[in-house]
Amino acid sequence: MPLQLGIDTGGTYTDAVILQGGREVLAKHKSLTTGYDLSVGIGGALGGLPRDLLGAVELAALSTTLSTNSVVEGRGAPVAILLPGYSEQQIAKSGLREILPADALIPLAGGHDALGRELAPLDLAFAKEKIAAQNEKVSAFAVSGLFATRNNAHENALRELISKTCGKPVACGHELATALGAPRRALTAALNARMIPYITELIKALEETLRRHGVRAPLMIVKGDGSLVNARTALRQPLATVLSGPAASVTGACALSEKRNAIVVDIGGTTTDIAIVRDGRPELCADGARIGEWQPMIEAIRVFSAGLGGDSEVRFRGKLALSGRRVVPMSLLAHQFPEVLPKLEHQLRAAPNPRNNRFALRLQKNEALLRQLEPHEHDAWEKLADGPIELEPLREDDRELLRALAKMERMGLVIYSGFTPSDATHVLGLSAHWNARGAELGAEIWARQMRHLYGCGGWPAGDAAAPCREVFDLVAREISGKIIEAALNRHGLLADAAARNLTQLLAEIALRRARGLEPLFQLNFDADFPLVAVGGPAGDYFPQVAKSLRVQLHLPPHAEVANAVGAALGAIVQTARVTVTQPQFGVFYLFHGESPMVFEKLEKAMKTAHEIARREAGELAKSAGASSVETRVHSDDNHVRHDIDGELFVSATVVATATGRPELPAETGAQKIAAKTPAKKRKAASRA
Numbered sequence: 001m002p003l004q005l006g007i008d009t010g011g012t013y014t015d016a017v018i019l020q021g022g023r024e025v026l027a028k029h030k031s032l033t034t035g036y037d038l039s040v041g042i043g044g045a046l047g048g049l050p051r052d053l054l055g056a057v058e059l060a061a062l063s064t065t066l067s068t069n070s071v072v073e074g075r076g077a078p079v080a081i082l083l084p085g086y087s088e089q090q091i092a093k094s095g096l097r098e099i100l101p102a103d104a105l106i107p108l109a110g111g112h113d114a115l116g117r118e119l120a121p122l123d124l125a126f127a128k129e130k131i132a133a134q135n136e137k138v139s140a141f142a143v144s145g146l147f148a149t150r151n152n153a154h155e156n157a158l159r160e161l162i163s164k165t166c167g168k169p170v171a172c173g174h175e176l177a178t179a180l181g182a183p184r185r186a187l188t189a190a191l192n193a194r195m196i197p198y199i200t201e202l203i204k205a206l207e208e209t210l211r212r213h214g215v216r217a218p219l220m221i222v223k224g225d226g227s228l229v230n231a232r233t234a235l236r237q238p239l240a241t242v243l244s245g246p247a248a249s250v251t252g253a254c255a256l257s258e259k260r261n262a263i264v265v266d267i268g269g270t271t272t273d274i275a276i277v278r279d280g281r282p283e284l285c286a287d288g289a290r291i292g293e294w295q296p297m298i299e300a301i302r303v304f305s306a307g308l309g310g311d312s313e314v315r316f317r318g319k320l321a322l323s324g325r326r327v328v329p330m331s332l333l334a335h336q337f338p339e340v341l342p343k344l345e346h347q348l349r350a351a352p353n354p355r356n357n358r359f360a361l362r363l364q365k366n367e368a369l370l371r372q373l374e375p376h377e378h379d380a381w382e383k384l385a386d387g388p389i390e391l392e393p394l395r396e397d398d399r400e401l402l403r404a405l406a407k408m409e410r411m412g413l414v415i416y417s418g419f420t421p422s423d424a425t426h427v428l429g430l431s432a433h434w435n436a437r438g439a440e441l442g443a444e445i446w447a448r449q450m451r452h453l454y455g456c457g458g459w460p461a462g463d464a465a466a467p468c469r470e471v472f473d474l475v476a477r478e479i480s481g482k483i484i485e486a487a488l489n490r491h492g493l494l495a496d497a498a499a500r501n502l503t504q505l506l507a508e509i510a511l512r513r514a515r516g517l518e519p520l521f522q523l524n525f526d527a528d529f530p531l532v533a534v535g536g537p538a539g540d541y542f543p544q545v546a547k548s549l550r551v552q553l554h555l556p557p558h559a560e561v562a563n564a565v566g567a568a569l570g571a572i573v574q575t576a577r578v579t580v581t582q583p584q585f586g587v588f589y590l591f592h593g594e595s596p597m598v599f600e601k602l603e604k605a606m607k608t609a610h611e612i613a614r615r616e617a618g619e620l621a622k623s624a625g626a627s628s629v630e631t632r633v634h635s636d637d638n639h640v641r642h643d644i645d646g647e648l649f650v651s652a653t654v655v656a657t658a659t660g661r662p663e664l665p666a667e668t669g670a671q672k673i674a675a676k677t678p679a680k681k682r683k684a685a686s687r688a
Helices: 038-047 051-055 066-072 088-094 124-134 153-165 182-212 231-236 244-257 330-336 338-349 375-386 399-411 421-427 436-454 465-490 497-514 538-549 559-567 602-623 669-676 679-687
Strands: 003-009 013-020 024-032 059-064 079-084 105-108 140-143 170-172 219-222 228-230 262-267 272-278 303-306 312-316 320-326 359-362 414-418 531-534 572-584 587-591 597-599 630-642 646-660
Touching (some): 003 182, 003 244, 038 182, 059 182, 079 124, 140 182, 219 244, 228 572, 244 262, 244 303, 244 559, 262 538, 303 465, 312 436, 320 465, 330 414, 330 436, 338 436, 359 375, 399 414, 421 436, 421 465, 436 465, 465 538, 531 559, 538 559
Parallel strands (some): 003 059, 079 140
Antiparallel strands (some): 013 024, 262 272, 312 320
């Protein structure tokens, strides 16, 4: 039976499991994710697994929520995007101005029309000047040309120019999305470029750590649709991994629960991800997955991903609310740095202030961002190497350092600590993996802050449990609301504010019902779709959530490492699409690569499209690491009824899907173990 290693790197924990035969969990281990040096957390997870089993692993597969978290939190590496043929209106519509500075948006003459004809020559001299100006500011570039899906010549030329000018990674829009819709494709390219340094660092750290632990198996990465690609392919298209963690959790939840119909909910440190599984298959997004506020053009499992997790900061926004921002929980801070406990005790004795519970820590090391720091900000960065820095004393003693830390936090180099749902569960005795005293102090400090600064809460002084119970109920209500919202979104029923108000109302009704207050209005989910909950905090919150929503709850075994289990179970799936249109009667255009092909006969155009799609899908699958490939081809045709000509062909998209298993070593894991086992033991085991 083959041995598979599944690894999931999340915002809080890195999980590792060894599976046998795709079902049996032989070993598992969790270790804190170390954002500043990912290899430390990965090494901790692998170090908790038996060395002999690691040496016998035949396939290693990684899923991650780091890229999902960065999109939800609005973080990412600095990038610039070149936009040949784009108008100012299209740039404004894309949302690029919300994630990139003005000088990083570079419109250029060029682009193509809907038939793949050049609109204007590409000004390579001007483009080179702009690339050179951005070189020291960015970690990667994105390129998105107008109608590049119909002719990608300008994108290819700019990618080559960037490579020659500065050698930085490049994300091209035509390689990420084949559908029309220039603004969304530009956003997709920019988000992809922002992920390249994250995924590059993660894969590099993982490969080095696997070698150190004696793992020689091929490394695969989970894509957002649940399929696998090799590391080389993932580095070219890191945005394909943006829902890697949620996709792996769905696969793992279904395998561990053995449910073919389910509402799968995975709660982690930063996000809660919800997916519907029917007949053993999760639904795929036809129009791109929604991640937080964004909907890039990526094919992925239909996951409703919300910025709600165990590490979400609890804030006051007119009322108690969960921030979409991840912070370091006070219990985790005290677990890693016990020296902060006396400082928290001092905060509890002092007057409340807005900087209560605030310590700054290093989050990540990005050379492009570090180059943008002033000398005194570099000094602040170096001081963080000694451990967390308390913010409140800096208000009087070193305001320059305080401002430097605030700037680095906005840049994503630094993360703050704060009071979170994870702290609440530690105070209530539901969790015990971090420092309970840190959680208690954080809860009391936070409760005083809420009462005295914001007039929120009537909790008794010195009572840490009462505010934590309220926070617990808040999280349960928010999760219930997100499940309802995901169900409404599935049917396109959440298009306006009225629908969102309905969601809040239904969530409140569900919470009151959990408290024994029966409403006149009843809400019931389909009884054939139980709630399958996975993730570290699943056992804390979902019994109450299931009770309030009146759904059957399954907490499968090994639910806390479901993502890592799902990572090991994927197959390689690659898709190629070729478009054929009839822009004028009797003339058929086939769009693929840098130059459209023109045909007089539809049959010839479609035959060629099938051949190209089949060949490209197979090549992509083999390039992604598949040993043997099976390819299926179908076409989605668009016809209209014409009064004179009858049935009239308008367009067709030919889709080829190539599937295969990752290529494994010639010697199996079982053979490796057997080779290391003395003959007498093998004979005894055989007789037994």
